[in-house]
Amino acid sequence: MKLSMEQSSVLSLDSVDRIRFYVKHKYAHLPQEKHAEIVADAIVKIIERQLPPYHPELKRQITNKLIEQVVIPQKRPVSLLDIDNACSQAPLTNEDWDLLRNWRAEKGVVTETDTNKWSLWDEVTKFINEHRKSIRYGLACIVLIVAVSMYSYFSPTDMKDKQVANVATNPSGAIETSEVLAYNELPTPFQYTTFDESLLIQYLNGRDSILVDEPYYTAIMDTAKQFNIHPVLLFAITGQEQGFVSRDNDRAADIANNPFNVFHSWEDYNTTIVDSTAIAARTLVNLSKDRPKDVDPIVWINRKYAEDPNWSTGVNSLFTTMINYIND
Numbered sequence: 001m002k003l004s005m006e007q008s009s010v011l012s013l014d015s016v017d018r019i020r021f022y023v024k025h026k027y028a029h030l031p032q033e034k035h036a037e038i039v040a041d042a043i044v045k046i047i048e049r050q051l052p053p054y055h056p057e058l059k060r061q062i063t064n065k066l067i068e069q070v071v072i073p074q075k076r077p078v079s080l081l082d083i084d085n086a087c088s089q090a091p092l093t094n095e096d097w098d099l100l101r102n103w104r105a106e107k108g109v110v111t112e113t114d115t116n117k118w119s120l121w122d123e124v125t126k127f128i129n130e131h132r133k134s135i136r137y138g139l140a141c142i143v144l145i146v147a148v149s150m151y152s153y154f155s156p157t158d159m160k161d162k163q164v165a166n167v168a169t170n171p172s173g174a175i176e177t178s179e180v181l182a183y184n185e186l187p188t189p190f191q192y193t194t195f196d197e198s199l200l201i202q203y204l205n206g207r208d209s210i211l212v213d214e215p216y217y218t219a220i221m222d223t224a225k226q227f228n229i230h231p232v233l234l235f236a237i238t239g240q241e242q243g244f245v246s247r248d249n250d251r252a253a254d255i256a257n258n259p260f261n262v263f264h265s266w267e268d269y270n271t272t273i274v275d276s277t278a279i280a281a282r283t284l285v286n287l288s289k290d291r292p293k294d295v296d297p298i299v300w301i302n303r304k305y306a307e308d309p310n311w312s313t314g315v316n317s318l319f320t321t322m323i324n325y326i327n328d
Contacts, residue, residue, distance in 0.1 A: 019043065027286075043067070050083060052103035054096060062086045084109050181228040184285040187297055190319075192228045197221075199326045200232065209244035210252045211235065211259060219273040227281040232326070234260075236318040237280065240311060242266070 023038045030038075047063045054062070065086045070078050087100050103109075181192055204212040211217060220238075224231035238244055238259035245256045255266045256273060260280035263269035269276070284301060291300040298319075302312035 026283075043071070047078060047083075050080070052087060052096075052099040054099065058090065058092075058096070062090050065090070080107050080109050182226065182285075184228050185288045185291065186229065186284070189323075190230050190233050190297060192225050192230055195232075195326055200235070200322070203322055203325050204235070204244060207239070207244045208246050208248065209238075210247050210256050211238060211245055216256050216259075216273045220277050223274070223277040223281050226278075227285055229281055229284060230319075232322045233284070233315075233319055234277065234280065236315050236322060239318040239322075240314040 019042050020035075020039050023035050023042075027035060027038060044060070044063050044067075047066055048059045051059050051062055062083070066078055066082055069086070070082050084100075084104065087103075090096075092100065184191070201212050201217070204217075211220065220234050221231050223229075224234050235244070241261045242255055242259045245252055245259050249255060254270055257270050258266035258276040259273075260276055262276050262279045262283065266276075283305060287301045287304055288297060291297060296312065296316070298312040298316050302309065302315075305311065
C-alpha cells in the first residue's frame, strides 16, 4: 500500500500556523524570542512522536534533518515518506533498522530496504560515538538556528479567533508515553506517580462521572504520564470546571470533549478529550514556571488559567479530597 501525501501528512503548514497563532495569543506577555522557542519545541515534539521508537538523541537528529530539508526550504507538509527517507539516511544500527521495518509495517509505508547499508552505517555509528561531544554541540547550534528560522519563515494565515493549535497530540489522536518522565516545575505532590487506580475509578463513579469511561479515562491518564503531572490533579480540575461531567447532563458527551474548559469553554472549543487534556497539561506545566517559593502552586497557576480567583481553592480542595480517598 502506497500512501498519498494527504494520507501520510504528519505536520502540515496549517498546523504550524495554528501553533504560531496559539503561542502568540496565549503567551503575549513573553518576548518574541520565547515565542520562537515554544513554536520550535511544539513542532519538534509533533514530528518526534511519529518516528520509530529510537533513542532520544537519534530522534532529535532525524527531526532536525526533516526541519532543515522539508519544513523550512520546501514549505510543505512533513509526510511519513519524508520520515522514512530521513530515517534511511540516518546512522542506524541493525536494531534500528529492525525498528524502522516494524514502523513501516505499522504505518503502511512500503519501500525497499537496502540491507547493504548496515555495514556502512555501522561505521558511521562508530564515528558518531567517538565524536559525540562535538556532534551534540553542532546539533544544539542547528536547533537554535532552526527555531529562529521557523518563526520568521511561517506567517499566520487568515483565521478566526477561535482557531487554536493542537500542539501536543499526534495526527492519529494517540498519546505516546515515555519511560523517562518529563521535567516540570510542579512540586512533587503534583507530579506523576502510580497509585491504586481502582480507588480513583470508584471515586469518579461515586460522582457519576462520564470521565471514568473510555476514551476519556485513558486519555487523561496517559497525558498525565506524558507531561509528568499527577492524574488526580487533572481530574480535580475537571471537577472544578465541570463537576466531573455528570452522566445525567444532557450535554455530557459534548462537555467531556473539553472538561478543562481550555480556550474559555467547552462550547467555544469543542474538540477531543485527547486534545483538550494535552492543552490543559501543557498549560499547567508552562504556568507553573518561576513560581516564588512562598506561593501555593495552584494559586500561581490560577493567575492565568482561570478568571475566577477562587479557582485554585476549589482545585486544591478537590485534589486533597481525592488523594485522601485513594490513600485511605
